[in-house]
Amino acid sequence: MDMKETRISGELIYDGIIVHLYKDKVSLPNGNEAVREVIRHQGAVCVVAVDDDKNIYLVRQFRYPFNDVITEIPAGKLDAGETPIEGAARELREETGIIAKNYKYLGELYTSCAFLDEVIHMYLATDLSFTEQNPDEDEFVEVDKVNLKEFVSEIMEGKVPDSKTQTAVLKAYIELGNLC
Amino acid sequence: MDMKETRISGELIYDGIIVHLYKDKVSLPNGNEAVREVIRHQGAVCVVAVDDDKNIYLVRQFRYPFNDVITEIPAGKLDAGETPIEGAARELREETGIIAKNYKYLGELYTSCAFLDEVIHMYLATDLSFTEQNPDEDEFVEVDKVNLKEFVSEIMEGKVPDSKTQTAVLKAYIELGNLC
Numbered sequence: 070m071d072m073k074e075t076r077i078s079g080e081l082i083y084d085g086i087i088v089h090l091y092k093d094k095v096s097l098p099n100g101n102e103a104v105r106e107v108i109r110h111q112g113a114v115c116v117v118a119v120d121d122d123k124n125i126y127l128v129r130q131f132r133y134p135f136n137d138v139i140t141e142i143p144a145g146k147l148d149a150g151e152t153p154i155e156g157a158a159r160e161l162r163e164e165t166g167i168i169a170k171n172y173k174y175l176g177e178l179y180t181s182c183a184f185l186d187e188v189i190h191m192y193l194a195t196d197l198s199f200t201e202q203n204p205d206e207d208e209f210v211e212v213d214k215v216n217l218k219e220f221v222s223e224i225m226e227g228k229v230p231d232s233k234t235q236t237a238v239l240k241a242y243i244e245l246g247n248l249c
Numbered sequence: 250m251d252m253k254e255t256r257i258s259g260e261l262i263y264d265g266i267i268v269h270l271y272k273d274k275v276s277l278p279n280g281n282e283a284v285r286e287v288i289r290h291q292g293a294v295c296v297v298a299v300d301d302d303k304n305i306y307l308v309r310q311f312r313y314p315f316n317d318v319i320t321e322i323p324a325g326k327l328d329a330g331e332t333p334i335e336g337a338a339r340e341l342r343e344e345t346g347i348i349a350k351n352y353k354y355l356g357e358l359y360t361s362c363a364f365l366d367e368v369i370h371m372y373l374a375t376d377l378s379f380t381e382q383n384p385d386e387d388e389f390v391e392v393d394k395v396n397l398k399e400f401v402s403e404i405m406e407g408k409v410p411d412s413k414t415q416t417a418v419l420k421a422y423i424e425l426g427n428l429c
Contacts, residue, residue, distance in 0.1 A: 082270075099389075186314035224420075
């Protein structure tokens with residue numbers, strides 16, 4: 070089946086700090102026209118850091134869209150010119166103070182592919198050492214250490230809504246040999 | 250730690266079909282001010298439909314932000330006034346023709362909680378019967394049937410980037426008794 074949509078025209082609606090919003094007119098496979106709202110994003114990374122005692126390191130921070138404190142794995146936007154693995158190591162150290170010797174790639178995550186091009190690169194980090202936490206002045210982040218198996222149970226019980234956290238932790242848990 | 254951010258003022262930047270973009274000024278816990286770009290979304294549902302032979306039903310469609318055909322589980326936006334379970338049953342039937350007798354809730358997914366309030370409700374659907382596919386005129390969706398275990402392997406190999414698909418399928422697979 071021909072599925073391709075071809076861009077006819079477009080305009081930049083808003084060019085912000087995180088959000089870059091475009092409104093494009095496209096041609097559909099049946100010849101009809103449609104409007105596509107697209108948010109362009111610079112990409113991000115996230116890290117499942119697991120220590121030798123099978124604990125995972127989590128961050129809790131206020132997330133304005135939900136007006137609530139959300140539990141997540143360490144994560145952040147890629148800086149310009151930075152590779153995903155460099156961004157992962159930087160974010161992990163800034164948010165938790167952790168340095169990891171081993172990184173295993175867990176693949177890409179398209180957060181909401183219908184209207185947003187954000188890609189999050191996911192990593193499992195092991196062989197950890199611990200230094201000082203080093204957040205930005207206007208970042209308010211609490212770090213928590215939780216048993217990995219108990220945290221997987223919390224995910225399964227629906228207590229951990231964040232998408233990158235659910236996906237990357239379940240993949241890391243399977244990667245660490247817990248599937249039959 | 251006090252983490253709460255308080256809204257000082259805000260403006261509606263763009264009120265679109267899917268995307269409703271706001272730019273708010275907030276007060277941080279340390280008294281500083283910051284800008285928060287927030288996309289408001291009406292919410293969505295997705296369904297992991299598994300038949301008696303342990304096959305999963307997938308949809309492939311062109312996703313404009315990635316200029317590519319993406320493999321996903323059946324999913325869609327909630328209609329006004331619709332409950333999540335009603336939306337799940339409607340989307341599954343529209344996109345694949347499948348009617349399911351049993352639905353198990355797999356929890357919420359916050360797709361990108363830093364700047365987007367989208368919530369996707371995830372379901373595992375079993376005890377399936379099959380009718381005609383009934384897509385909208387301007388929807389171009391291919392349905393595919395794949396062995397669930399093989400699809401989980403594809404997810405683990407990084408071949409399935411969509412976030413709701415990775416999360417919901419891994420949760421469904423664990424829910425069906427495949428974790429040690």
